[in-house]
Amino acid sequence: MFNSIALVGGTHGNETSGIQLIRNWQQFGLPSRFNELNISLNIANEAALNANVRFVEEDLNRQFTFDRLASNNLAKEAVLAKTLNEKFGPKGNSNTDFVIDIHNTTSEMGATLIILEADEFHIQLARFVKQQMPEANILVEDEKPYLEHGYLCTTGKRGVMIEVGGQPQGVLREDVYLLTQTMAEAILDFCVAYNNQEIKTGALPACEAFRLGENVGFPLNRDGARTAMIHHSLQDNDFKPLLPGSPMFRTFDGKDIPWDGEKETYPHFINEAAYFKLDVAFATSERITL
Amino acid sequence: MFNSIALVGGTHGNETSGIQLIRNWQQFGLPSRFNELNISLNIANEAALNANVRFVEEDLNRQFTFDRLASNNLAKEAVLAKTLNEKFGPKGNSNTDFVIDIHNTTSEMGATLIILEADEFHIQLARFVKQQMPEANILVEDEKPYLEHGYLCTTGKRGVMIEVGGQPQGVLREDVYLLTQTMAEAILDFCVAYNNQEIKTGALPACEAFRLGENVGFPLNRDGARTAMIHHSLQDNDFKPLLPGSPMFRTFDGKDIPWDGEKETYPHFINEAAYFKLDVAFATSERITL
Numbered sequence: 001m002f003n004s005i006a007l008v009g010g011t012h013g014n015e016t017s018g019i020q021l022i023r024n025w026q027q028f029g030l031p032s033r034f035n036e037l038n039i040s041l042n043i044a045n046e047a048a049l050n051a052n053v054r055f056v057e058e059d060l061n062r063q064f065t066f067d068r069l070a071s072n073n074l075a076k077e078a079v080l081a082k083t084l085n086e087k088f089g090p091k092g093n094s095n096t097d098f099v100i101d102i103h104n105t106t107s108e109m110g111a112t113l114i115i116l117e118a119d120e121f122h123i124q125l126a127r128f129v130k131q132q133m134p135e136a137n138i139l140v141e142d143e144k145p146y147l148e149h150g151y152l153c154t155t156g157k158r159g160v161m162i163e164v165g166g167q168p169q170g171v172l173r174e175d176v177y178l179l180t181q182t183m184a185e186a187i188l189d190f191c192v193a194y195n196n197q198e199i200k201t202g203a204l205p206a207c208e209a210f211r212l213g214e215n216v217g218f219p220l221n222r223d224g225a226r227t228a229m230i231h232h233s234l235q236d237n238d239f240k241p242l243l244p245g246s247p248m249f250r251t252f253d254g255k256d257i258p259w260d261g262e263k264e265t266y267p268h269f270i271n272e273a274a275y276f277k278l279d280v281a282f283a284t285s286e287r288i289t290l
Numbered sequence: 291m292f293n294s295i296a297l298v299g300g301t302h303g304n305e306t307s308g309i310q311l312i313r314n315w316q317q318f319g320l321p322s323r324f325n326e327l328n329i330s331l332n333i334a335n336e337a338a339l340n341a342n343v344r345f346v347e348e349d350l351n352r353q354f355t356f357d358r359l360a361s362n363n364l365a366k367e368a369v370l371a372k373t374l375n376e377k378f379g380p381k382g383n384s385n386t387d388f389v390i391d392i393h394n395t396t397s398e399m400g401a402t403l404i405i406l407e408a409d410e411f412h413i414q415l416a417r418f419v420k421q422q423m424p425e426a427n428i429l430v431e432d433e434k435p436y437l438e439h440g441y442l443c444t445t446g447k448r449g450v451m452i453e454v455g456g457q458p459q460g461v462l463r464e465d466v467y468l469l470t471q472t473m474a475e476a477i478l479d480f481c482v483a484y485n486n487q488e489i490k491t492g493a494l495p496a497c498e499a500f501r502l503g504e505n506v507g508f509p510l511n512r513d514g515a516r517t518a519m520i521h522h523s524l525q526d527n528d529f530k531p532l533l534p535g536s537p538m539f540r541t542f543d544g545k546d547i548p549w550d551g552e553k554e555t556y557p558h559f560i561n562e563a564a565y566f567k568l569d570v571a572f573a574t575s576e577r578i579t580l
Contacts, residue, residue, distance in 0.1 A: 020519075024542045052566055106458040168396040168458035170563040174522040174540055229310075232464040250464055252314045273460040276342055 002097045002191050005039045006088050007184065009102045011061050011152050012274070013048025014169040017180040018102025018162070034188050036195070044084060044101075044152060047076060052170050054274055061101075062150040064091060081152075089155035092147055099156030100187055104176055105165035106273040107282075108236040111179040112137040113187070114161040116146050118211075120201065121158065123290045125190050127204035132186040135179075137239050138209035138290065139163070139268065160187070166236070169273055206289050210239060210266050213284035219249060219257065220279060227251055230271045230281060238268045239285075249281070292387045292481050295329045296378050297474065299392045301351050301442050302564070303338025304459040307470040308392025308452070324478050326485070334374060334391075334442060337366060342460050344564055351391075352440040354381060371442075379445035382437055389446030390477055394466055395455035396563040397572075398526040401469040402427040403477070404451040406436050408501075410491065411448065413580045415480050417494035422476040425469075427529050428499035428580065429453070429558065450477065456526070459563055496579050500529060500556050503574035509539060509547065510569060517541055520561045520571060528558045529575075539571070 007025075009018030022041050030039060048055050056076045063069070063081035069091065071078065088096045113129050115122040118140050126138045146154060153159025162183050167176040193199050218226045228249035234242065241264040242248060248267075249257040259265065265284040269275065272282075297315075299308030312331050320329060338345050346366045353359070353371035359381065361368065378386045403419050405412040408430050416428045436444060443449025452473050457466040483489050508516045518539035524532065531554040532538060537546035538557075549555065555574040559565065562572075 020542070023515075028543060106461055166458075168456075168563045170459075170566040171396055171561050172519045173525060173561065174519050175525070177519065225313075229462045229464050229467065235463060235465070252310070253318060271461050271463065273458045276460040 001195055003038055004096050005037055005098045005100065005188070005191060006042055006096050006156065007039060007100050007102070008042045008044050008088075008152065010043040010045055010049045011101055012054045012103060013045050013050070013056075014052050014054055015102075015104045016170065016172040017104045017164060017167060017177045019043060019049060020172055020177060021102060021180055021184060030188075031185065034192065037188060037191055039188070042087075045077065045080060054169070061152050064152055064154050065148065065150040066091065068150060084152065085155050088152075091155045094155060094157045096156040097158065098191065099153040099159040100162065100184065101151070101153040101159065102162045102180060102184065103164070104167045104180070105163055105269060106168055107238050107268065107270045108166040109163060109238045109268055110135060110137055110165070111183045112139050112163040112268070113183060114139045114141055114163055116141050116149055116151070116154070116159065118142050118290065122160075124194075124199050124201075124204060125160070125187070126209060126290050127207045128190040128193070128199070129183065129186045130207040131204060132189060133182055136183060136186075137268075138207060139285065140209050140211045140288070140290070143212060162187075209288050209290045210268065210285035211288050213265065213286060215280045215283050216248070216267075218279045218281045219251070226279065228257060231256060234267065234270060234282075236270070238270050239266050241265070241287075242267050292485055293328055294386050295327055295388045295390065295478070295481060296332055296386050296446065297329060297390050297392070298332045298334050298378075298442065300333040300335050300339045301391055302344045302393060303335050303340070303346075304342050304344055305392075305394045306460065306462040307394045307454060307457060307467045309333060309339060310462055310467060311392060311470055311474060320478075321475065324482065327478060327481055329478070332377075335367065335370060344459070351442050354442055354444050355438065355440040356381065358440060374442065375445050378442075381445045384445060384447045386446040387448065388481065389443040389449040390452065390474065391441070391443040391449065392452045392470060392474065393454070394457045394470070395453055395559060396458055397528050397558065397560045398456040399453060399528045399558055400425060400427055400455070401473045402429050402453040402558070403473060404429045404431055404453055406431050406439055406441070406444065406449065408432050408580065412450075414484075414489050414491075414494060415450070415477070416499060416580050417497045418480040418483070418489070419473065419476045420497040421494060422479060423472055426473060426476075427558075428497060429502065429575065430499050430578070430580070431502045433502060452477070455528075499578050499580045500558065500575035501578050503555060503576060505570045505573050506538070506557075508569045508571045509541070516569065518547060521546060524557065524560060524572075526560070528560050529556050531555070531577075532557050
């Protein structure tokens with residue numbers, strides 16, 4: 001039973017679609033079919049939003065581990081994280097039943113629901129969203145236990161992320177905005193159905209999902225400078241199969257570097273701007289059935 | 291006759307395609323057919339590049355008016371502009387025959403050559419580039435005299451800009467990179483032909499171009515917040531005709547706002563991220579023949 005749900009935008013200050021959705025629902029109200037839910041609408045990092053940057057000092061969406069929440073880090077986002085943890089959490093003993101944190105990406109990931117556990121609850125949620133929104137992608141990041149993630153949404157008893165793209169930082173695209181709204185409403189529709197005990201085990205059809213693998217870095221020279229870019233045949237093909245031997249990079253002197261995995265992988269976060277400084281080219285995943 | 295040509299990338303520190311093209315030509319050399327030209331390869335704003343931002347304190351590409359170059363402004367980019375003006379200029383009495391400044395945009399402007407004068411020289415240049423690269427767009431910003439612009443390229447006796455999109459800030463796309471390279475080489479091919487007196491008046495066919503009109507702002511409420519986004523039918527349609535009565539914005543309460551001009555216009559810089567703080571939605575232009 002969901003007694004309290006927190007919808008959050010602006011965890012990253014230049015991800016406009018979630019911010020605008022929160023503001024519009026604050027101004028115009030949520031669809032009336034959600035009246036029975038207890039929903040709070042939140043902007044997480046106003047300072048980053050005003051500066052039109054992802055974060056002012058440190059990435060807010062990496063601050064919510066127990067270690068970091070207990071540290072004496074005085075970075076703006078570390079301090080903010082403690083405040084937000086009191087508001088939504090406290091993590092591990094939370095007053096909020098469900099935190100839904102809304103993001104966007106420069107990668108062509110479409111509307112992606114990120115879940116951090118593949119338990120019965122999240123399997124039903126994924127199936128429900130996929131049934132209501134067949135174009136949705138389901139990404140499973142369960143490589144470690146839920147509470148070990150540093151994401152803001154883990155302040156809730158349960159937490160998920162909405163990740164929609166492609167959209168440049170600081171830009172609001174109508175198509176991305178509408179996908180974001182549709183996915184947020186699908187999740188809230190699930191909450192209503194869940195509360196009304198309309199979600200029955202085995203009633204919803206199994207669905208496709210992608211389980212996070214690892215990050216693949218750009219090739220670098222000894223000075224740390226990139227020597228290649230994402231190959232045009234990989235660019236914009238998030239969640240499409242990348243086959244062994246298929247090109248993933250093109251070097252600046254014109255050579256192709258192929259994917260050297262033993263089997264196909266499903267890349268995502270391809271060429272995401274926020275990973276520029278980390279030199280992350282994309283993340284791999286395995287196609288699974290939930 | 292061109293005795294000295296300056297190719298510049300990184301005037302905006304998060305516009306990666308020009309930066310990478312300059313670095314690659316520094317490392318691998320320019321194509322040998324340009325050996326007869328005296329070309330310098332330059333990164334304009336290393337500090338902005340290292341911070342992965344458009345600029346650190348002020349937009350460098352607005353600093354090159356005579357007034358600003360003579361001012362006592364101590365902003366990082368204002369100081370840098372004076373240094374660059376000594377290097378490429380001095381403006382109005384320049385040692386550099388031609389400054390080619392390379393940019394990219396989040397708008398779907400394809401490969402656009404921006405010229406600041408529609409005189410015989412630039413008409414021939416535009417026609418040559420368009421013949422060599424039919425997919426190129428020619429944008430004419432001659433609403434004021436060449437030397438009154440604040441652009442870095444106006445430090446040269448002649449100056450143009452290359453503007454390619456769509457590409458998010460801080461991201462390098464292979465397609466955008468290749469369009470940038472192709473257009474830079476087309477301009478340098480023109481320089482070779484011009485020096486060899488192979489450019490004859492009337493020999494190149496007339497070409498389509500777009501003359502800059504004015505900026506159109508997002509609708510704002512009394513608090514200065516946007517009340518609408520770019521309409522999906524306008525998004526990504528840079529340099530396509532926008533007809534009177536066609537929707538240009540969709541308000542957040544679901545209404546369409548049409549273009550209310552008396553005739554069609556050719557929008558560009560549609561939803562450009564760098565104009566976020568200025569609330570500029572797009573620029574208009576008129577279709578002309580050069």
